[in-house]
Every structure is written in C-alpha cells, then in structure tokens.
Amino acid sequence: MFPLRALPKLCVAVGHKDPERAYELVSQAVRRRENFFELRLDMLKNPADGPALVERVHRSHASLLVMATCRRKEAHGEFTGSLAEQRVILESAASHGAQMVDVEIESAEQDLTLVELLRKRARVVLSFHDFKQTPPLKPVLERLQRFESDVYKIATTVQSPDDNTRLLACLTGFKEPLVVLGMGELGAASRILSPSRGAAFTFASPDGAQGTAPGQFDASQMRNGFQVHKGKRSTAIYGVIADPVAHSLSPALHNRAFRRRRLDACYLPFRVPPAQLDEFFAFAKDLPVQGLSVTIPHKQAVMDRLDSVDPLAAKIGAVNTVYRKGDQLCGTNTDASGVTVPLAEKMTLKGSSVLLVGYGGAARAAAFALADQGARVTVTGRDDQKAQALAKAAGVDHRPFGDWAAAHYDALVHATPMGMSPRIEDNLFPEEIPAEVVFDMVYNPLETALLSNARRQGKETVEGIEMFVEQAAAQFDLWTGQNAPRVTMRNAVLEVLTGVAPV
Numbered sequence: 001m002f003p004l005r006a007l008p009k010l011c012v013a014v015g016h017k018d019p020e021r022a023y024e025l026v027s028q029a030v031r032r033r034e035n036f037f038e039l040r041l042d043m044l045k046n047p048a049d050g051p052a053l054v055e056r057v058h059r060s061h062a063s064l065l066v067m068a069t070c071r072r073k074e075a076h077g078e079f080t081g082s083l084a085e086q087r088v089i090l091e092s093a094a095s096h097g098a099q100m101v102d103v104e105i106e107s108a109e110q111d112l113t114l115v116e117l118l119r120k121r122a123r124v125v126l127s128f129h130d131f132k133q134t135p136p137l138k139p140v141l142e143r144l145q146r147f148e149s150d151v152y153k154i155a156t157t158v159q160s161p162d163d164n165t166r167l168l169a170c171l172t173g174f175k176e177p178l179v180v181l182g183m184g185e186l187g188a189a190s191r192i193l194s195p196s197r198g199a200a201f202t203f204a205s206p207d208g209a210q211g212t213a214p215g216q217f218d219a220s221q222m223r224n225g226f227q228v229h230k231g232k233r234s235t236a237i238y239g240v241i242a243d244p245v246a247h248s249l250s251p252a253l254h255n256r257a258f259r260r261r262r263l264d265a266c267y268l269p270f271r272v273p274p275a276q277l278d279e280f281f282a283f284a285k286d287l288p289v290q291g292l293s294v295t296i297p298h299k300q301a302v303m304d305r306l307d308s309v310d311p312l313a314a315k316i317g318a319v320n321t322v323y324r325k326g327d328q329l330c331g332t333n334t335d336a337s338g339v340t341v342p343l344a345e346k347m348t349l350k351g352s353s354v355l356l357v358g359y360g361g362a363a364r365a366a367a368f369a370l371a372d373q374g375a376r377v378t379v380t381g382r383d384d385q386k387a388q389a390l391a392k393a394a395g396v397d398h399r400p401f402g403d404w405a406a407a408h409y410d411a412l413v414h415a416t417p418m419g420m421s422p423r424i425e426d427n428l429f430p431e432e433i434p435a436e437v438v439f440d441m442v443y444n445p446l447e448t449a450l451l452s453n454a455r456r457q458g459k460e461t462v463e464g465i466e467m468f469v470e471q472a473a474a475q476f477d478l479w480t481g482q483n484a485p486r487v488t489m490r491n492a493v494l495e496v497l498t499g500v501a502p503v
Contacts (some may be wrong), residue, residue, distance in 0.1 A: 055332065066098045103126055104128070242297060410437060451463065465494070
C-alpha cells in the first residue's frame with residue numbers, strides 16, 4: 001500500500017448517476033493535472049456498477065489515487081442497500097483498483113469487523129458527517145478512534161465562525177491523519193485552510209459539475225485560486241466579508257494578484273451574517289487575518305469592531321478595507337480612490353458638476369471623495385429622505401430624483417445596485433441622460449443598460465470594473481507594500497465575467 005505521507009492535498013469528489021459521465025469528469029480533471037479522486041459509487045444509478053467504474057479509471061489512468069465511497073442513506077448518502085451489500089461493493093472496488101475506501105462511522109459501528117477487513121485490501125478513511133450542525137467535536141474524535149483506521153474524517157455543517165475555529169483546532173495535536181471540513185457556504189474557511197493546518201487533504205468538485213457536498217469549490221478554484229496544495233500555516237490570510245458572498249469577484253482578483261507578485265498569501269470568501277460580525281472578528285484575530293475587504297451589509301457596522309479608523313473613513317462613515325497594524329485591526333476606505341482615479345482620467349474634477357445617484361456605502365465614499373477633490377456634487381435617489389441625509393452629511397447639494405428639466409452635469413455617477421446581474425435590464429436613466437460622462441459602479445454585467453444607453457447618446461463612459469479594480473489595487477498596495485498589478489487584476493475579473501481569458 002502507498003505511504004500516507006504521499007497523500008495529495010486535494011481530492012476531487014466525483015458523483016454522478018451515469019458511470020460514463022463520471023468517467024468523463026475524471027478524465028477532464030486528469031487533463032487539468034488532478035491526481036486524487038473520490039468516486040461516489042452510491043450516487044450511481046446502479047451502485048453495483050461502481051467497481052467496474054473504478055477498474056476503468058484505474059486501467060486508463062494507472063497513476064491516479066482513487067478512493068471509493070458507497071455511503072448509505074442513513075449517513076446521508078444515496079445507497080439504499082444493506083450493510084452487507086455496501087461491504088461487498090467496497091471490497092470489490094478495492095479489488096478493482098481503489099487504493100482507498102471511505103466508510104462512515106455508522107456502518108463501522110454496526111459491523112465491528114468492517115474497517116479491519118477493508119484495511120487488508122485498501123487504506124480506510126473512517127468518516128463522520130453531520131448535515132445539520134457542528135456538534136462538540138471531542139466526543140466525535142473519541143467515537144472515531146474506537147476503530148483503528150488509516151485516516152479519520154469529520155465533515156460538519158458550519159453555522160457560525162466559531163464552528164470553523166473548532167474544526168481547525170481539531171488538527172492541533174492530533175497524531176493520526178485527519179480531514180476536517182465545514183459544509184455549507186459558512187464553512188469555506190475550514191475547507192480551504194485545513195491542509196495548511198495539517199489536514200491530510202481536502203475536497204473539491206470537478207470543474208463545471210455539481211459538488212457531492214454543500215459548499216464545495218471546484219478543483220480549479222481550490223488549486224489555482226486558493227492554492228490549497230501550497231498553503232502553510234505561515235501563509236498570509238486575507239478575505240472579503242459580505243452576506244451574501246458567493247458572487248464576489250474579489251477572491252479571483254486578489255489571488256491572481258498575489259500569484260503575480262509571488263506572495264505567500266491567500267484570499268478567502270467569508271460569508272458573515274450581520275448577527276455574527278462580533279464572532280467573526282474573534283475568529284479573524286485568532287487565525288490571524290491580515291486584511292479584509294468589506295462590502296454589503298457590513299461597511300458601517302464594521303467600524304465599531306475595529307481598533308482604529310482613519311479620518312477619511314470616519315468622515316465617510318463607512319469602511320471597505322481592514323488592515324492589520326501589529327496586533328490591531330484598522331479601517332480605511334479605498335472606495336474613494338476607486339471613484340476619483342477613473343473619473344479623473346475622463347475629466348478635471350475640480351470645479352466640475354457631478355450628479356451622484358445613491359446613498360449607500362459606495363455613494364457616501366463618492367460624495368466625500370469628489371467634494372474633497374473640489375467637484376460640485378449633487379446627490380439624488382429614489383428615497384429622497386436618504387438622499388437628503390447624505391447630501392447634508394457630505395456638505396453637498398441635493399436634488400429630487402427625476403427633476404432634470406433644467407439640469408445638466410459634467411458627470412453622472414451611478415452608485416446603486418440597479419442594473420446588476422441578474423436584473424440587467426433595469427435602468428434609472430432609460431431616456432436622456434443629463435450628463436456628458438457616465439460612470440456606473442455596477443460591474444456585472446460589464447455593459448449595463450445605463451452604459452449602453454449612454455454610448456448610444458454619445459457620452460463618455462466609465463465601467464464599474466474600473467472602480468472595482470482601482471479600489472482593490474489600493475487595498476493590495478496597503479496590505480502588501482507592493483505596487484498592485486492592475487492589468488493582472490483587471491484580466492482576472494474579465495475572465496470571470498466573460499468566461500474568456502483576455503489575450
């Protein structure tokens with residue numbers, strides 16, 4: 001049998017009802033240089049066909065490490081057969097080329113000889129799953145260790161940042177090979193970071209295919225984005241906090257920039273519900289996180305959780321960037337430069353007239369930053385009371401939304417979510433636009449309905465991607481002390497949005 005120290009850090013979990021499609025998914029991943037696979041035989045239409053699939057994979061790709069799993073229904077798998085039938089399938093899979101098999105603790109406890117007998121044929125992963133919560137983990141480890149296995153695995157549903165902390169803590173001082181991972185979107189940190197904390201490996205889904213467990217990232221993200229196979233305890237950790245967070249392009253942008261500058265750093269998506277903000281910051285300090293991007297809905301609430309906030313962010317009343325200074329977490333706002341730098345390439349800001357639409361965190365940054373540059377700013381929005389409140393706070397003008405009869409501006413800055421994917425047809429200015437330069441902060445899609453209308457009218461335009469890249473570049477500069485690779489960052493965003501790598 002192969003030595004356990006040779007285990008690759010990333011296992012691609014393949015589950016499909018059609019054995020032909022499952023084989024194709026393996027072959028596609030092999031072409032992307034993946035070499036460790038879990039075959040979920042219980043997910044096949046006929047699990048008895050599983051050993052033949054294992055043999056086909058083994059014959060075609062003899063160098064691969066293959067783990068066979070046939071999880072029973074009672075352990076949240078899809079196998080409805082008996083314990084004896086499960087045992088036969090796993091034994092046959094081992095005989096047909098699977099070097100590892102995964103056995104759930106429930107089966108081991110019902111058949112006390114199962115793990116011992118399977119270990120004569122293959123390496124055994126003894127696993128515990130909880131699809132509802134992350135229970136106290138010490139009893140779980142003790143339960144697993146009643147059986148002598150090659151690898152132990154704990155997969156639980158993460159409901160709070162503390163669940164990730166407890167999962168990762170299991171790796172400290174545990175002498176046997178152990179896999180821990182949090183299921184669900186909130187468990188991303190444990191999935192990504194566990195190998196750097198000593199986990200035997202972690203899981204990914206095949207590119208473009210549905211995962212076998214909630215919260216799996218695809219293999220390309222795990223390997224090329226988060227680089228889980230290279231992560232160390234000393235790897236600097238950054239991330240974005242939001243709710244929701246799955247749509248964020250920041251991980252793709254910053255991880256590409258880290259690689260471009262050859263920095264030992266990883267940027268993670270942290271979904272943080274508002275009620276868990278305090279708990280998240282305890283988790284972030286414990287890791288420790290070196291820097292954070294902050295977006296909806298946390299830009300204002302985060303300020304009370306920081307050790308200090310710089311004057312600009314305090315004046316704006318919103319933080320979009322957190323950075324570590326010694327043991328302290330400090331806040332600033334790079335949305336300001338994200339507005340002024342791209343717009344200044346199209347016009348002279350000092351003395352110009354700017355109509356700002358919106359009153360959220362990004363709009364606040366724009367109002368203060370543009371006014372600071374000497375622009376004459378007018379705030380408007382569909383909620384007139386909120387627009388007036390922002391105008392008063394920033395010391396700028398206000399105009400009721402739609403009151404454009406005698407109005408014209410040098411620039412229109414759109415700072416609302418209107419027109420964002422999936423509602424790409426929405427547009428606050430479907431007719432004549434009362435400005436010569438139109439800046440839409442929405443970056444997904446690249447060509448919003450507002451920008452499309454502006455171009456038809458012969459206006460100068462600024463895409464939201466320019467603000468997104470510029471504010472991220474300012475974050476990168478602050479966090480790393482290096483010049484941000486702006487072209488690389490922009491290309492990373494374009495690749496995600498279009499699905500095509502820029503030439």
